[in-house]
Each structure stands twice: as C-alpha cells, then as structure tokens.
Amino acid sequence: MPSLKDLKLRIDSVKSTRKITKAMQMVAAAKLRRAQEAAENARPYAERFNSVMAGLAASVGGSDSAPKLLRGTGKDDVHLLVVMTAERGLCGGFNANIAKLARTKADELIAKGKTVKILTVGKKGRDALKRDYGQYFAGHVDLSEVKRIGYADAQSVAKDVMSRFDEGEFDVATIFYSKFQNVVTQIPTAQQIIPATYEDAGEDGDSGVALYDYEPSEEAILADLLPKGVATAIFSALLENGASEQGARMSAMDNATRNAGEMIEKLTIQYNRSRQAVITNELIEIISGAEAL
DSSP, X not given: OOOHHHHXXXXXXXXXXXXXXXXXXXXXXXXXXXXXXXXXHHHHHHHHHHHHHHHHHHHHTTOTTSOHHHHOOSOOSEEXXXXXXXXXXXXXXXXXXXXXXXXXXXXXXXXXXXXXXXXXXXXXXXXXXXXXXXXXXXXXXXXXXXXXXXXXXXHHHHHHHHHHHHTTSOSEEEEEEEEEEETTEEEEEEEEEETTOOOXXXXXXXXXXXXXXOSSOHHHHHHHHHHHHHHHHHXXXXXXXXXXXXXXXXXXXXXXXXXXXXXXXXXXXXXXXXXXXXXXXXXXXXXXXXXXX
C-alpha cells in the first residue's frame, strides 16, 4: 500500500497534468475556430472548381488529345499514396485513423500485385507507417516549421507529386486526409488526384456540357487548370486536416482533463482514508500506553 507521501506526490503530479491538458484544450479551441473557418471557406471554391472541371472532363472524355493528368498513363501498376497527417500528437485517434486507411489501401494494392510508393506529409504519418512500410517510402514533406498552412505549401507538395508523375514514377496518385465534420467527428478520406476524377456537381445533375462553349478548346483549358486542380485538392485536404487535428486535440484534451479530475478525486479519498488510518493507529497506541501506566 502506498505511503501518505507517495499519494501526496501522485496527487500533485496529476494536478500538474490536468493544468497542462486544460491549457492545451483552450489553445486547441482557439486554433480550431480559425482552422474551421479556413476549411469551410475553401469548400465553396473547391466545389465550384470541381463542377466546372467535371463539365470540361466530360466533354473531352478519354480522347488521346486529353491532357495526361486527366487520361493518365493508361496503366495502374504503380500507385503513389500521399498520406497527410499532423506534425504533432496528443490529438486522439486523428493520425492513427488516417494511417489505418492508408495501410488498408496499401495492403489491398500489394495483394493485387501492384507497386506501392508512399509520400508522407506530416511526421506522425511517417512514424506510423515506417515500421511496416518503410521499404515503400518515396519521400517526406516536412511542414513542422509552417505556422499556418497556405496555398504555397500545397503548391510545393503538388509540384513534387506532378514532377514524379512527369518522370513516370507512378500511374495513380491518391491522397489520404481527414475531413472535418465537427469537433468530435473527423472522417478519414481517400481521394484520387491523378488521373484527375471529378464528380458531377451540377444542381440538376447536368455537368454543363451542352450549356457552354469554351474558347480556347477544352483540352487547352484543361491543360492549364489540371495542375491547379491538383494543388487545390491538396490545399483543401491540408485545411480539412488542420481543422480535424484541432478538433480531435480539443476533444482528447477535454477527456484527459476530466479523467485527471476523476483520478484526483479517487486519490484524495484514498489519501484521506490512509491518513485517517494512521491517526487512528496513533490514538490506539497512545490509549494503550496510558492504560498500561
């Protein structure tokens, strides 16, 4: 049974931990507001961009004149998995869920005999995957020095991915990130970015193929917009990840703070009972000694 001193030290230690988790919760709450606004503000642009690109892609189809980013290489033998996670931990299952989705996809591709390459964005994703998939790593993007994600950061990642594609290093690229829904819910998501795929986002189920005539040609417009589409998809994913990370951290630190409070209550009860037992024993000894006299 622990002594009174050990219990007192443990109570003080848990109280210090609770102060830290409470402070981290408040910091995450402040950062969440900005990150959530950034993610939500980027969604209308991304949705409208995808809607326009869906119409252009549908008009071009799979013709040989279509840009390479749209039609692909014609093969799907080599897959590049771009796993985007946080640079820091202490955010619940946020990083683990993204890594789990990427791991499932990698295992599925390897089982089919495909070649897998992994590009990690964020230290936690690299740490989670390097033990089992270290031999498949193709590179790592370090954003630990970036205080606030900007479009330039997404462009640098997009340029890295597209340069690898131009050099023939892979046939299909898929990004993995967590889509922000609310503070307690973040949805791990996989999105193929090369060859580009666009869902029909028209209001009436019409992608707008018959409504617009494009000048110059659709192929020329796509050749100019597709690289921006890759950067836009990566930028949206980074913003969603930022909001999801702060939401997950806020929820995790809230749970940790409440758990610390419950532990302090239990330890305090145990300390008081032990202290009472010591006092009772001392009184018994005094009374016994007095009676012996």
